[in-house]
Amino acid sequence: MTDTQAKTEDEAILSSETISKALDTVPNAEFMVHNGDLVDDGVKEEQWDWLLGHSQESLLNTTFAPSAGNHEDESYAFIDHFNLDVPENSATETGAYYSYDYSNAHFVVLNSNEDSEKYANFSENQIEWLKEDVKAAKANGSKWVIVNIHKGPYTTSNHATDDDIMDPNGVRNQVAPLMAELDIDFVLQGHDHIYARTKPITSNGTASETEKITETKKGQTVEYTVNPDGAIYLIPATAGPKVYYKNQDPVLGEAFYNLFEVADENHSAIYGPDPSNNTRPVRGQIQNFVGISMDKEKLTAVTYEIDQNKNNAEPYIIDQLGIIKK
Ligand SMILES: [Fe+2]
Ligand SMILES: [Fe+2]
Structure with missing residues (x-):
């Protein structure tokens, strides 16, 4: 999930309810991943107290792997709240980057709050670390590599046209090609407060066509992309109150939206x-989270929605996708 980002205690209660509903919905989850903007203002301690306090029961019963968002990008606000095993001598004032293994999967958590001339939101040190870290994980036998990045390259709202994404040194031009080159499977993003997911995107920024297999389990159909060339990007909208409309800037154009498998208007737009x-769109009506499972050959992601106005605000499935690697 991503962007719990509450401005008030009531909104933090809403975010903590998403966390507990997610754990109830995916009851065998080994851990929970958060893609950043945990709070709205990282230097206001009360906002951490609200989120972590109201989520206490949930968080004491799972492992939590957070990413730093730009709303907690100063004064060590991120690292001071988590016990993370970061690379030696890495910078932690604006956030943190680190990685971990779970079974046959390797997770890389990036910090998009840095800056350099070469890589916009990342230091050169961080990008060098990313390359070495992924190579080492592959050499160690990791079957799946998943990256968490707060300010991601392939989203469909306001931030899709930001300079730090679109400039020649921006994330879409410099970091996204690396994801394909490093053979990363799945990139989980945040920051743009809308739900979207791409086709596999190659190192030259085009969508690759792949064989697809459809499986039906418990009445639900999942389309699996087989041996994709490139990384699939997904943004799970928001687990909290804040939402954005879809980006209408013509600079993105049809070619950009053709990279996406799902690029709908924000589901909250129906509430005005x-x-x-x-x-x-009005805050606080719709929240989302994704349950991800992996085995030897197959990664499956199931996206859930909570609509405060229907189904007793209990989660229901809105999207599913998968990757098969043979
Ligand atoms: Fe955000
Ligand atoms: Fe953000």
């Missing part, structure tokens, strides 16, 4: 604009 900011 936010009374305090009519450039955004």
